[in-house]
Amino acid sequence: MFWDVHTHVRKGNTTDESSVFNLNVPDHLCRCGLDLQNSFYSLGIHPWKIYPELLSEHLRFIEENICFDSVKTVGECGLDRVCDTPWDLQIRTFAGQIAISEKYGKPLVIHCVKAFDELLAFKKELNPSQAWIIHGFRGKPEQTEQLIRHGLYLSFGACFNEGSLRKVPLERLFLETDESAIPIKEIYQKAAEVRGITTDVLTGQINPLLLFQ
Numbered sequence: 001m002f003w004d005v006h007t008h009v010r011k012g013n014t015t016d017e018s019s020v021f022n023l024n025v026p027d028h029l030c031r032c033g034l035d036l037q038n039s040f041y042s043l044g045i046h047p048w049k050i051y052p053e054l055l056s057e058h059l060r061f062i063e064e065n066i067c068f069d070s071v072k073t074v075g076e077c078g079l080d081r082v083c084d085t086p087w088d089l090q091i092r093t094f095a096g097q098i099a100i101s102e103k104y105g106k107p108l109v110i111h112c113v114k115a116f117d118e119l120l121a122f123k124k125e126l127n128p129s130q131a132w133i134i135h136g137f138r139g140k141p142e143q144t145e146q147l148i149r150h151g152l153y154l155s156f157g158a159c160f161n162e163g164s165l166r167k168v169p170l171e172r173l174f175l176e177t178d179e180s181a182i183p184i185k186e187i188y189q190k191a192a193e194v195r196g197i198t199t200d201v202l203t204g205q206i207n208p209l210l211l212f213q
Contacts, residue, residue: 045062059096067104073106074106077097140163
């Protein structure tokens with residue numbers, strides 16, 4: 001099975017491909033729940049799209065919908081030092097989604113830009129029981145090793161640091177298309193080549209269902 005653990009392109013699951021489609025709450029507030037049957041979903045508030053006057057409503061919306069069997073993860077959510085959203089608002093929004101992840105036993109899909117020290121401090125303080133998955137990871141091997149030591153999972157998209165990909169234990173590795181039009185099978189083929197293994201070995205190892213309820 002070719003798993004696309006994070007995508008912004010709605011796809012139906014097939015006999016050899018499954019994907020987790022990202023539903024950003026401000027964009028999908030009126031539509032979530034209408035079609036939650038033939039795909040898997042992630043539901044969250046992106047740090048670029050936090051509206052303080054609606055934050056309580058949006059967090060409540062996530063909590064009301066997170067128990068759908070097809071909603072597998074919370075996110076993408078996280079911390080971004082280069083966007084315009086006030087830092088304190090990012091922290092409050094991220095903390096709210098961590099709490100939902102823990103309460104309902106759903107892994108967390110994380111967007112993190114130039115804020116890994118703060119992210120790891122959060123993780124150390126909260127000691128979450130749910131998996132934290134850094135999506136679209138492009139960091140260097142040294143950062144990869146640090147995140148792996150702290151128990152995080154890393155998801156790589158179409159563009160990645162090859163040295164970092166080699167550093168990740170297969171049981172902590174995911175692949176994704178994110179917003180790319182590149183087929184997930186091509187990303188698997190590229191990753192397998194970098195790892196020096198076959199795509200069959202890679203697909204046999206990458207199984208997010210082990211984390212999903």
